């Protein structure tokens with residue numbers, strides 16, 4: 001039997017790696033890019049390899065603050081089975097969302113149907129109830145208590161971002177990077193709608209350098 005130990009403090013997580021670079025312009029697209037989408041980059045682990053890096057990614061994406069992230073890691077230590085189920089669910093959602101992002105030109109297609117049913121399934125599971133509670137100082141506070149899985153709520157901001165993209169009809173501007181070795185997806189927020197690269201600093205630059213080399217070759221050959 002293998003035991004997983006989670007760091008007590010979020011500071012113990014390594015957040016310096018490539019997966020914390022966000023180029024998608026939308027949370028749900030950055031979530032998709034948390035896989036090993038840049039295959040020729042050595043320093044690019046899959047953020048959903050382990051629950052702790054999943055939490056690290058959510059924190060880097062500002063879905064969780066330090067306090068909640070640390071609480072989630074503690075919870076995972078107490079409930080390892082539920083934590084690994086949550087991780088599994090996150091991976092499943094990511095696959096479905098990639099399908100949606102990459103088939104964005106086909107409205108009503110199978111990828112869209114699968115994404116909508118997954119979105120509604122997770123939203124349905126992360127239900128909760130509103131309560132009014134008395135505070136220690138005699139006042140009252142509204143609170144929201146989740147029912148069921150404590151980890152289910154983690155995906156809600158990602159899901160809502162994907163739902164917004166559907167509602168606001170953003171899908172026609174969702175593209176995959178033009179570098180064939182890179183599967184990052186992004187929302188093209190440029191005014192002319194001609195963004196081709198996930199990132200000018202990496203893929204865009206590489207393409208420019210390759211074109212330049214090609215030009216030199218042609219010149220020397222001719």
Ligand SMILES: [Zn+2]
Nearest residue numbers: 177182198203
């Ligand atoms: Zn790229």
